[in-house]
């Protein structure tokens with residue numbers, strides 16, 4: 123049951139900027155650019171690079187791309203250069219970015235929480251097979267991410283995506299990134315409100331809007347109406363979370379200012395109630411506050427969380443209402459604590475009597491054959507579509523009751539399982555050293571090997587645990603895979619082996635977590651002094667923790 127509550131106090135301190143110096147806030151200091159990023163964004167509209175990619179760079183190749191486009195504006199269309207193979211993590215900090223970079227790109231396609239039809243899955247699979255050497259990962263922001271993309275192939279990729287309504291628009295860059303949406307929107311029997319109309323309206327009005335394409339930094343959005351709180355709403359710049367107002371009915375609770383990275387901060391409630399019809403306006407108001415008042419001088423102080431830390435929720439709400447909406451929003455209730463897992467893994471009945479089935483790849487790796495095979499399987503069993511989740515999983519929607527077993531069996535040969543072990547279900551990993559220029563250690567292969575080892579060595583213990591155990595593996599301190607909100611978060615760094623050699627490894631963060639069925643209050647995990655593991659020792663460490671927890675736990679005790 124929801125309860126009306128005032129916004130909670132700030133949960134993590136963020137140091138305010140020094141007084142007296144301009145911080146590049148457009149409405150306070152003017153629009154004079156204060157760093158190189160601000161210069162290139164003002165010199166030429168970032169979204170305009172698409173035309174040059176299509177007309178010039180795709181025809182004349184990698185060497186025809188000037189620096190400002192290659193390392194700047196390409197991001198606004200989801201393109202980053204990837205890391206050259208074979209450069210170890212010890213050299214990440216010593217080489218210039220261009221020395222680390224390959225002539226190929228990572229390309230991110232936003233799904234925005236929307237259902238992917240078999241046709242869309244085939245297009246996504248075909249792009250992987252034809253242009254990305256078979257790569258395709260589900261990211262923890264419900265994107266599909268490819269590698270090995272050549273600039274020559276980008277126009278054809280965009281053409282194919284366009285045929286099924288998919289896009290890479292502002293999938294990266296200082297812009298509104300891909301939205302997180304409930305994977306069971308519109309179908310779950312226990313849904314409070316279907317966020318699909320709000321997401322589609324915001325997309326229709328504002329994605330690709332040049333007025334919102336020069337923000338101080340990235341701007342992340344999450345929208346859900348499901349009581350499991352399935353979009354990690356506490357760590358987005360803006361989140362709309364389904365609640366029922368005692369007088370006004372279903373709508374959303376508004377959260378702002380969450381983000382992780384190296385200065386993590388959980389988002390805060392403004393304490394207002396937003397109707398479905400107001401959602402797009404409110405989103406537009408918050409993103410314009412960020413555009414107009416966000417700090418632009420230092421990039422590591424530019425996320426919305428720093429502005430919120432200075433303003434506080436009361437002032438933020440006031441500015442939103444007075445300067446951007448022109449009306450007051452009513453007070454509203456907070457979301458109730460969830461009573462079921464938010465990953466949607468397993469078989470669940472929909473409100474229409476059909477079923478949805480959540481399935482786990484290994485650390486989000488799907489690849490072209492899996493995506494195409496999934497499209498075939500969905501059609502074969504008469505299901506409808508699939509959505510991606512923030513846990514790097516897939517949910518198949520609209521499965522007829524008498525075909526559920528066939529679907530579940532058909533997922534296994536595709537590398538997807540609806541009955542994953544606890545560690546396969548719980549582990550996510552960022553891109554890591556295989557392709558990321560900032561990485562210090564490998565993540566995906568390390569995590570996959572650890573999962574296989576743990577399943578073999580500790581399968582009985584894992585099967586006996588009925589608690590969530592989130593394990594998030596990151597290749598550097600940037601926390602793309604949410605180091606601080608995991609039960610066990612691994613932060614990539616070089617560590618000393620028993621022989622005193624520097625080897626790839628991880629700093630361990632323990633005890634973090636977002637609000638879930640296992641945990642009433644979110645909290646950031648803490649590093650334990652000196653607790654580091656080598657990459658080779660990751661499985662041993664997790665096994666030790668899991669076995670000790672299983673041996674010592676009280677009945678019903680959760681890992682959180």
Ligand code: SF4
Pocket residue numbers: 552553554555558559560561562596597598599600601602603
């Ligand atoms: Fe790259 Fe670091 Fe982000 Fe991983 S956490 S994807 S290594 S920047």
